Amino acid sequence: MSRQEIEEKVREFLIEDLEIDEDKIKDDAKLKDDMGIDSLDFVDIVVIVEKKFGFKIKPEEMQNVITLKDFCDYIEKKLG
Structure with missing residues (x-):
């Protein structure tokens, strides 16, 4: 996969399942601070x-793992 x-x-x-605003999704965006992903969201992310x-x-x-990048x-x- 590329x-x-x-x-x-x-x-x-991130947009469909976690309902994160598309404007917040940038390479340097911090998952917790900038995108508002909390511990419950991380549980969903693991499953996804x-x-x-x-x-x-x-x-x-x-x-x-701090940023989207x-x-x-x-x-x-x-x-890999």
Whole structure:
């Protein structure tokens, strides 16, 4: 899967499933501070990522994931 496809899928579920305003979805946007993603949203994200990308997120691997770019980098690395 290409980086562009990853970014499109992530963008799609952020808008459709988590109802995040499209204007807030930028590479350098912080997931918690800028996009308002809270711990309950992260539970949904774990389920969505497993369904759309086919792997489970390990919480300890998400410690350094701050921005949307970090999140897409993480997915790209896992799909490696």
